[in-house]
Amino acid sequence: MKRLVAAAVLSTISLPVPLDAQRGGRxxxxxxxxxxxxxxxxxxxxxxxxxxxxWRQRQFTGAKGDxxxxxxxxxxxxxxxxxxxxxxxxxxxxxxxxxxxxxxxMRLPTRLRVSWQDDAALRLETDAGTQTRLxxxxxxxxxxxxxxxxxxxxxxxxxxxxxxxxxxxxxxxxLKVITTKMKPGYLSRNGVPYSGNAVMTEFFDRFDVPGxxxxxxxxxxIVDPEYLATPYWTSQQFKRETDASRWRPTPCAAR
Amino acid sequence: xxxxxxxxxxxxxxxxALGTTLAGQAPVIPGAPTGQAPAVDLSGYWSPALxxxxxxxxxxAEIADYGGFPLNEAGRLWALSYDPSRVTLRHHQCExxxxxxxxxxxxxxxxxxxxxxxxxxxxxxxxWAQTTEGHRVIWMDGRPHPPAWAPHTFRGFSTGRFVGxxxxxxxxxxxxxxxxxxxxxPQSDQAALTxxxxxxxxxxxxxxxxxxPVYLTEPMVRSSDFARQPVDPGAWLYACDDGEQILDRPDDxxxxxxxxxxxxxxxxxxxxxxxxxxxxxxxxxxxxxxxxRLGTSTxxxxxxxxxxxxxxxxETSKASDREPRDGNIHVLPVRDNVxxxxxxxxxxxxxxxxxxxxxVDTGEGKLADKVIAAIRSLTTKPIQFIxxxxxxxxxxxxxxxxxxxxxxxxxxxxxxxxxAPRGVTGxxxxxxxxxxxxxxxxxxxxxxxxxxxxxxxxxDTYLEDRRxxxxxxxxxxxxxxKNAVTDGDSLIHFRRADVIVAGDIFTTTQYPxxxxxxxxxxxxxxRALNEILKKTVYRHQGEEGTYVVPGHGYLADEHxxxxxxxxxxxxxDRVKAMIxxxxxxxxxxxxxxxxxxDTQYGxxxxxxxxxxxxxxxxxxxxxxx
Numbered sequence: 001m002k003r004l005v006a007a008a009v010l011s012t013i014s015l016p017v018p019l020d021a022q023r024g025g026r027x028x029x030x031x032x033x034x035x036x037x038x039x040x041x042x043x044x045x046x047x048x049x050x051x052x053x054x055w056r057q058r059q060f061t062g063a064k065g066d067x068x069x070x071x072x073x074x075x076x077x078x079x080x081x082x083x084x085x086x087x088x089x090x091x092x093x094x095x096x097x098x099x100x101x102x103x104x105x106m107r108l109p110t111r112l113r114v115s116w117q118d119d120a121a122l123r124l125e126t127d128a129g130t131q132t133r134l135x136x137x138x139x140x141x142x143x144x145x146x147x148x149x150x151x152x153x154x155x156x157x158x159x160x161x162x163x164x165x166x167x168x169x170x171x172x173x174x175l176k177v178i179t180t181k182m183k184p185g186y187l188s189r190n191g192v193p194y195s196g197n198a199v200m201t202e203f204f205d206r207f208d209v210p211g212x213x214x215x216x217x218x219x220x221x222i223v224d225p226e227y228l229a230t231p232y233w234t235s236q237q238f239k240r241e242t243d244a245s246r247w248r249p250t251p252c253a254a255r
Numbered sequence: 256x257x258x259x260x261x262x263x264x265x266x267x268x269x270x271x272a273l274g275t276t277l278a279g280q281a282p283v284i285p286g287a288p289t290g291q292a293p294a295v296d297l298s299g300y301w302s303p304a305l306x307x308x309x310x311x312x313x314x315x316a317e318i319a320d321y322g323g324f325p326l327n328e329a330g331r332l333w334a335l336s337y338d339p340s341r342v343t344l345r346h347h348q349c350e351x352x353x354x355x356x357x358x359x360x361x362x363x364x365x366x367x368x369x370x371x372x373x374x375x376x377x378x379x380x381x382x383w384a385q386t387t388e389g390h391r392v393i394w395m396d397g398r399p400h401p402p403a404w405a406p407h408t409f410r411g412f413s414t415g416r417f418v419g420x421x422x423x424x425x426x427x428x429x430x431x432x433x434x435x436x437x438x439x440x441p442q443s444d445q446a447a448l449t450x451x452x453x454x455x456x457x458x459x460x461x462x463x464x465x466x467x468p469v470y471l472t473e474p475m476v477r478s479s480d481f482a483r484q485p486v487d488p489g490a491w492l493y494a495c496d497d498g499e500q501i502l503d504r505p506d507d508x509x510x511x512x513x514x515x516x517x518x519x520x521x522x523x524x525x526x527x528x529x530x531x532x533x534x535x536x537x538x539x540x541x542x543x544x545x546x547x548r549l550g551t552s553t554x555x556x557x558x559x560x561x562x563x564x565x566x567x568x569x570e571t572s573k574a575s576d577r578e579p580r581d582g583n584i585h586v587l588p589v590r591d592n593v594x595x596x597x598x599x600x601x602x603x604x605x606x607x608x609x610x611x612x613x614x615v616d617t618g619e620g621k622l623a624d625k626v627i628a629a630i631r632s633l634t635t636k637p638i639q640f641i642x643x644x645x646x647x648x649x650x651x652x653x654x655x656x657x658x659x660x661x662x663x664x665x666x667x668x669x670x671x672x673x674x675a676p677r678g679v680t681g682x683x684x685x686x687x688x689x690x691x692x693x694x695x696x697x698x699x700x701x702x703x704x705x706x707x708x709x710x711x712x713x714x715d716t717y718l719e720d721r722r723x724x725x726x727x728x729x730x731x732x733x734x735x736x737k738n739a740v741t742d743g744d745s746l747i748h749f750r751r752a753d754v755i756v757a758g759d760i761f762t763t764t765q766y767p768x769x770x771x772x773x774x775x776x777x778x779x780x781x782r783a784l785n786e787i788l789k790k791t792v793y794r795h796q797g798e799e800g801t802y803v804v805p806g807h808g809y810l811a812d813e814h815x816x817x818x819x820x821x822x823x824x825x826x827x828d829r830v831k832a833m834i835x836x837x838x839x840x841x842x843x844x845x846x847x848x849x850x851x852x853d854t855q856y857g858x859x860x861x862x863x864x865x866x867x868x869x870x871x872x873x874x875x876x877x878x879x880x
Contacts, residue, residue, distance in 0.1 A: 055323035069309035109543035172419020
């Protein structure tokens with residue numbers, strides 16, 4: 001047994017290769033593991049939003065110009081655009097889903113269903129507005145330009161935080177999603193805009209709480225030089241649900 | 256042969272020492288508890304990203320905006336009764352934030368690690384919050400949480416471990432405080448907090464999950480975002496000294512609103528054109544179902560939520576039992592040579608030193624032998640003095656046994672024993688074999704009237720406001736509290752250790768047992784609580800400093816006393832308002848005037864129920880007329 005252990009130690013010294021790169025098997029260049037099988041965390045299931053922050057603005061459609069905490073990040077063009085918000089006009093133009101784009105929908109009161117579309121893509125559906133986001137591992141598929149844009153996914157291991165500390169990466173990790181090419185939409189239902197050049201980076205983390213609940217926390221950063229003075233940082237929490245009957249798809253509403 | 260587990264530990268240690276990177280495998284540090292491998296480095300300077308709840312975190316939350324909070328009826332009513340001008344009271348001015356709110360507060364954070372210098376094992380993670388100088392210590396060394404009778408602080412007691420890519424922190428022993436700043440949404444001292452810290456580059460996320468059986472129907476989850484700062488932002492201090500803000504205010508005046516009388520309750524709903532009930536419905540306000548729920552809401556429903564629901568029995572305490580009830584005596588060091596003994600009825604206090612033990616109260620007496628053994632574990636000197644804060648059996652039940660176990664050598668050879676007339680020496684019968692017992696004279700009178708054994712009755716009594724004693728190098732003062740919970744209550748102050756023994760004037764477990772038949776009164780109780788507050792000095796941000804030992808419950812400081820004082824004053828005011836309006840006792844009881852405190856202190860069975868307390872307040876006020 002001692003010899004076996006020593007051999008294992010020596011092999012790691014001579015081959016300082018991350019274990020996840022070795023998962024392809026023996027011989028030849030290692031084949032990357034399928035994202036689904038490499039998942040460090042299970043995000044699938046039904047989740048319900050917990051609207052405990054920015055509550056009034058998220059549960060109710062604010063009045064025109066009522067920006068809440070968004071006040072601190074908006075550039076003048078965003079204020080001007082929001083001042084012209086007209087939900088009736090949006091509805092008449094068939095644009096009632098402007099608040100349900102990727103950069104807005106995660107902040108709405110909604111339920112999420114997360115599932116694997118295939119081994120390389122996660123699907124996230126919302127019952128509010130009946131939207132679907134697709135998180136593709138590897139090259140993005142499609143052209144974007146719709147409400148949900150193009151989302152590129154990767155697993156984010158906590159290794160970066162450990163650089164230089166002499167420790168290997170810990171188990172667990174996050175889903176990292178970068179979304180671009182979104183059709184211009186609203187950050188909040190009262191017409192605070194984001195542009196088609198906005199880039200949203202999200203980290204999906206799952207936490208198991210003593211007592212049995214599981215939480216999905218989505219930490220997001222939205223960068224939009226056209227409308228935002230600084231990156232817009234928020235985090236949204238969702239609680240895991242086992243009662244699928246609570247899923248109630250509803251169409252987009254302009255207000 | 257080495258066991259498989261042993262090999263795994265050995266291998267992990269070797270790999271960690273060699274600095275190899277094995278993604279997906281946690282290194283094992285020799286001897287480290289499971290989960291101790293650092294998964295995230297939080298060290299550095301962090302500034303909150305105020306992109307959520309800016310108004311609340313800056314100017315303050317609006318009255319009656321409790322949406323997104325799973326408050327139960329008690330929590331909602333507590334908040335609606337709250338008057339923000341309460342912070343003008345001296346003892347509330349410098350209070351720190353409880354940890355869940357501290358993580359939402361303005362101001363920068365500094366986080367650093369504490370490591371054992373010899374092993375480099377992570378011992379603790381420290382967080383310093385600029386606002387309120389909030390210093391948190393998250394213990395990473397596997398130590399247990401303190402017992403239920405240990406003191407609470409605004410930060411609480413935190414332990415952490417790494418799970419996956421997160422630091423998971425468990426916090427207990429927090430004081431009661433604000434779950435939301437400025438509009439009264441409360442958090443009780445029974446709250447438990449679980450936190451998850453994750454870091455994605457320079458973006459730190461802190462998720463707080465508050466479970467509070469007293470004020471919440473389900474856990475309250477919030478997340479806060481922080482940006483890493485490359486340089487020290489400075490300005491880490493937050494000095495606060497209390498002072499006079501409103502002169503000539505009576506010390507039994509506590510700003511609050513009677514149920515249903517909060518004058519600003521409509522402002523929030525009117526300003527934003529949302530139903531009054533929207534901010535008051537508790538847990539449903541967190542969920543997508545709120546819109547449908549409000550579809551059936553009426554103005555009348557909103558109005559009804561401003562007062563206790565009618566026709567219901569009082570809620571009972573949801574607090575955990577603070578007494579061990581395991582048949583053992585537990586010793587809690589308080590400060591210097593002063594200890595609190597828990598386990599036999601009312602709390603017992605022991606001061607030790609060269610002269611012999613000075614004991615305050617003796618418990619029920621059921622575990623007297625174990626109490627004596629516990630005292631002997633603290634000192635080899637005899638029990639010389641026993642003081643009683645009250646005549647009640649929970650405080651005097653062990654008098655005879657502890658008295659017999661002690662002796663008062665100060666009497667040996669004195670005039671009183673050797674040369675005084677027989678009548679005097681008889682008064683100090685066999686002093687070498689007994690401790691001297693002290694109390695207010697009314698304790699003696701009440702115990703004699705109850706035919707207590709002579710050996711259990713204090714013989715060394717005082718009649719007026721104050722009794723002094725210098726013992727074991729420390730000044731000890733007795734302060735008589737006339738007509739508080741009885742007519743024989745004493746506060747006993749160890750001045751060097753700065754510990755006040757409050758007896759049943761103050762507990763953390765129940766409403767005050769105001770015993771009208773034995774001379775108690777609600778006004779006297781309020782007066783006595785204020786007497787404690789006149790003697791306390793906090794160390795920092797409204798906590799610690801003078802310790803206060805309650806008759807029952809956990810070791811406290813002035814914060815718990817002032818909250819208890821506020822409660823008694825507020826209940827008194829509510830009862831008085833109904834009496835002034837001509838209400839009968841039955842009507843007062845039916846009004847559920849303690850509904851916001853019942854989940855903390857209430858009882859519907861046992862020797863002291865909520866109804867008995869309300870009746871005592873009612874009759875005390877009626878008889879005072």
